[in-house]
Amino acid sequence: MTATAAERAAMTHALEIARRGPRGLNPQVGAVILSPAGDVLAEGWHRGAGTPHAEVDALSKLTPDQLRGATAVVTLEPCNHTGRTGPCAQALIDAGVARVLYALDDPGAVSGGGTERMRAAGIDVVAGEQAASAHALIDDWLTVQRLGRPHVTVKWAQSLDGRAAAADGSSQWITGPEARADVHRRRAAADAIVVGTGTVLADDPALTARDGAALHPHQPVPVVIGARETPSDAAVRRHPLAPLFYPGHDLDGVLADLRDRGIQRVFIEGGPTLASAFLAAGLADEVLAYVAPVLLGGPKLALGDIGVTTIDEARRLIVDRWLPLGADLLAVARPAGAAEDTAGSTLPADEYISRNEGAA
Structure with missing residues (x-):
């Protein structure tokens, strides 16, 4: 399934709020959580190394009931490894979201692979929405x-x-x-x-x-x-x-x-x-x-x-x-x-x- 109008608008906003985070060791990432009806429930962004990733920042603002069946819109593929923080892919699975839409694949050999993990858990995952804009946002980090x-x-x-x-x-x-x-x-x-x-x-x-x-x-x-x-x-x-x-x-x-x-x-x-x-x-x-x-x-x-x-x-x-x-x-x-x-x-x-x- 392609992105809905609400999801496209959420991605545009996620890219905007991602810029609030610092450039550095970690990429600038933004996330927006939508209800099953397409309403914005929460937003988050990464504030630097050692702080919650954008997805977790957004998830932390909602109750389990609000998250059940929700859609997470993220500018970068949710990570699949444990570093200073846990894997965002697993956090989304544990939260009970039904759908994840992200812009750009995570290029990391260690951090990548979140898509496979989420799909194996039954989450509908869509990649590539506004990928060019996401690439421009974190071009330096990708380099x-x-x-x-x-x-x-x-x-x-x-x-x-x-x-x-x-x-x-x-x-x-x-x-x-x-x-x-x-x-x-x-x-x-x-x-x-x-x-x-x-x-x-x-x-x-x-x-x-x-x-x-x-x-x-x-x-x-x-x-x-x-x-x-x-x-x-x-x-x-x-x-x-x-x-x-x-x-x-x-x-x-x-x-x-x-x-x-x-x-x-x-x-x-x-x-x-x-x-x-x-x-x-x-x-x-x-x-x-x-x-x-x-x-x-x-x-x-x-x-x-x-x-x-x-x-x-x-x-x-x-x-x-x-x-x-x-x-x-x-x-x-x-x-x-x-x-x-x-x-x-x-x-x-x-x-x-x-x-x-x-x-x-």
């Missing part, structure tokens, strides 16, 4: 499940001849105000902003996301990678969020730790050395190259060695969008080799920013 690490954007600004700075090292400003404003919008859409100690020592960046002189409501966690010590008076230490420092250059280890902290989108803005390291390691899911109509010449290239020794080894990119920004041009691109794997699984940068702009 972490697929890759085992956060989504990584590598950004740099360069002159038309490929330089990140003049011969004396000065680089402020290669690009114009429109491009710099775009960078800050993208910083605000990220969970973490990453630089190397070389950038900290050379430029003393604040690593904040700003709207003119004001801070954006959402700030990325500042991350510094490298063995050299960050000075005690460095601007990054005055960031609204406590910075994270990683000695050494274990990029996989850094990303694994950031993942475990609930960070899902990482913005690499650490100069040619760090950008080249992420690209060489195959850890870039997106490239943002801001190109300014200036010529600098000299040795300060925007990228260093990325492991390409012959043209056959070139790192091919697919440009999803060319964006004029004042006098500058932004290329939004992704690795060509990952095109098939990532198609439909990650939001283009501009859609992501539009969706999250102004988020707390």
